[in-house]
Amino acid sequence: MSQYARSIVWFRRDYRLSDHRALHEACAQSSEVIPVFVIDEVLLKGFKNVRQVQFIQACLDDLEERLRERGSRLLVVQGNPAHKIPELAKMLQVNAVFLNHDYEPMAKLRDAHVERELKKLGVAFLSFKDQVIFERREILSGGGSPYKVFTPYSRAWLKALETDRASHLKEYRPDLKKLVAEGSLKERNARFANLGFDPVPLLDENGKPLKFGEAEGRALLKRFAPSIAHYKKDRDFPSIEGTSRLSVHFRFGTISVREAVRFCSEHMSEGAKTWLNELIWREFYMMILDQFPHVEKGAFKPEFDSLKWEWSREHFKAWCEGRTGFPIVDAGMRQLKETGWMHNRVRMIVAMFLTKDLLIHWQEGERYFAEQLLDHELSANNGGWQWSASTGCDAQPYFRVMNPVSQSERFDPEGKYIRRWVPELRDSDAKRIHWPHEEEGLFSSGPKGYPAPLVDHKEQRIKAIRMFKKD
Template sequence: MHAALVWFRRDLRHFDHAALHHALRHAQKVHCVFVFDRDILDALPSREDRRVGFIHHAVTELDAALDALARATGGRGAGLIVRHGRAVEEIPRLARALGVDQVCTNRDYEPAAITRDSRVAEALAADGIGFVDFKDQVIFERDEVLTQGNAPFSVFTPYRNAWLKKLDSFFVQAYPVEKHAGALAPKPEGERIPALDELGFGAGNLAELRMPLGVTGGRVLFEAFKGRIDRYKRTRDFPAVKGVSYLSTHLRFGTVSIRELVAYAWQHGGEGAETWLSELVWRDFYHMILWHHPRVVETTFKPEYARVQWDDAPELFAAWCEARTGYPLVDAAMRQINQTGYMHNRLRMIVASFLTKDLGVDWRLGERYFADHLIDFDLAANNGGWQWAASTGCDAQPYFRIFNPVTQSEKFDPEGRFIRRYVPELERVPNKFVHAPWTMGGIDQSAAGVRIGTDYPAAVVDHASARARTLARFGVVKGG
């Protein structure tokens, strides 16, 4: 093959990269491109979207890393060709201009991305240019892990068991890039990366990202987590404790390698690493579900639960979004996502259960809110998590699993440290009241310097009553 074009998307790293590896091995000259896709960017609800800042930084770092790779192997330098337009138009146009034989990219499993890639492949084929994609963002994909009856799994635990049984060194081996980097082609003259404001986004959103960025940042976070991984099982559910890996955004945009993470957890062993590996298996599971059942984007995984009648309660949904439900841990979690674009995983389950099971609001509204606000938003995981919380998805547990927001708060933030970090109105409230401040009497409220209903909201619903309504709501569908 004379020349190839590698199209980077959610794989913004220069190492252990399937498409780049294969292109460098088989082509004499390899160009690299990233497209700030207007079909995606123009649909974002805010021009200050933090994800664009994260991507822009990663693209800039990737450009420099590719250049350094080429020079280290005696080349004249390389880098990314960056375009701002519609990918379905920009990729075929660039492939023609560069005279490549093939476009190589890593596979995506979202319905819109599958449609986009099909359109790009058709346009390329009309010009006699090939299109090939590779598995890169998961360990096992599509039909690689099936039941004994050759059907896709619908429950996680048996899927995980089959996944772990199938795992061996073959599936976690890296795709070396460095030794083939001499084939990287120089960028065309005059190519540069547009600034954030040229893309129509505020340059200030980069400063708001409270995490290390790019491949460098992913490496810093992973190395730090290695020192905590043995405690992961014991600490991961406590939002006030530094217990999780904080790698979700880097996994979403591919600034870390899923193969490297899985290989480390698998080889390290112990309850902490095994528990973390199980979380990485969830990621493969939800991508598998999305690929086999793209209908979940619009409707329930369990067809019978499409008949659940959710409440039309815009005022309750607004209270949830704006962190004024009167349940401190729920409000603290919502302030975390609103202020930082991140939410601890345990809190995601709590607030999702609260919205659907306490407020009776359709899970799709919460799913959309997370999609608009989470820096690490991933369609497969977000949809799977929300449907799990709403009891409409892939879950062996019945619908009457309903989180009690007060007992969850008492269990996972016992001293109210996380609550007080994001809800400073409750800073002086004693621990015995901080999880349910509406139970304080007037004297206690005065002593704590907070009036419930004025300085901090009263509870918008009674959990016991809400739980009864949820059981009735699902009982109608189940015929109970």
């Protein structure tokens, strides 16, 4: 006999049916399970990332199709989940609500509210770790506090994994026969379009429609298998397809992180170790956001909140539109605007350029990325920006400022990436493409109307270092 006669499994950022902890637990502990998604009107107020909305809608449609194949349906309602979930629990007469943990500050508040309301109704609230291998305070320093520096955290993370690999990487296989179709509610097919989010085409850089959903997450992982051994060598070169492109799937849980770590073990190599290290960075920033939630609103090191950043609307606009006159920066920003994705090396270069060359507050860049990135993840984006701006935990020291031209020469030596995204420079040779401005005039424009540089890197670097020293 199951412990609960009827339960809800509440999908939030975990749009898959396989290796899904909450779904597994719900099916194991209940006779009937109703899958639910709430279009969160509170979270979506002022939300500008239409690509993410589109991706979620596509994943929900995919999930609905998979559920229908199994005789179930996804119940999609719209409202404030803090009220909607307890309301549904009452209407559907369920005994328990199953869900996976979320570590974002707003989500934690929402979940605490739902838990309190369900308690009043006598409905169990059962939340599980799913989107990370280690969460919250599971990885602590010798002194019993959360790590603030990545390298010792990653060492402790790997050690903890080895203590009980089998249980940490367990595959949770839900008994999908328990899923039922709830048919009594009239409101059951809410869509993001109801809130004025019109569909936008989601295209990859070759202009082909982007695929989504669980099957695509798994297909990408499989496609990455021959490349993972070369990951360490290739991952910094934006013109090479050397990374997994799985970030949006990790963001929305169309792949299980346990599956990704198991995949690393099955394809063990130096490259796989380096890739695993990136998954640990992902968890490090999630832990930081969870344990130091002030990072959402300010610097990890509060002394950096008083830095005197500069502001220029024109410079910021030129950065967003890829018109800074620094080819690698412009290539990245144009790729982002067009596709919603940017290579990690280039994310670092453009973020450092905004903060250390244009001296614009990192939060402006963080906000723009949040609107544009299909894989936008509060923890990783915040961590990446604070790392680049030297305000964060384990950040790049402020006196180490990346030179966008030498970065370009090093990581796009033939200029292939720049040529792809900056058509004005398509005919430039591999030497001139990184700095196509006339040698005699620093602020001259490049070929075919390519913009003149906004600033002098050498001068701005000195200004940036002075700004930090004054603090």
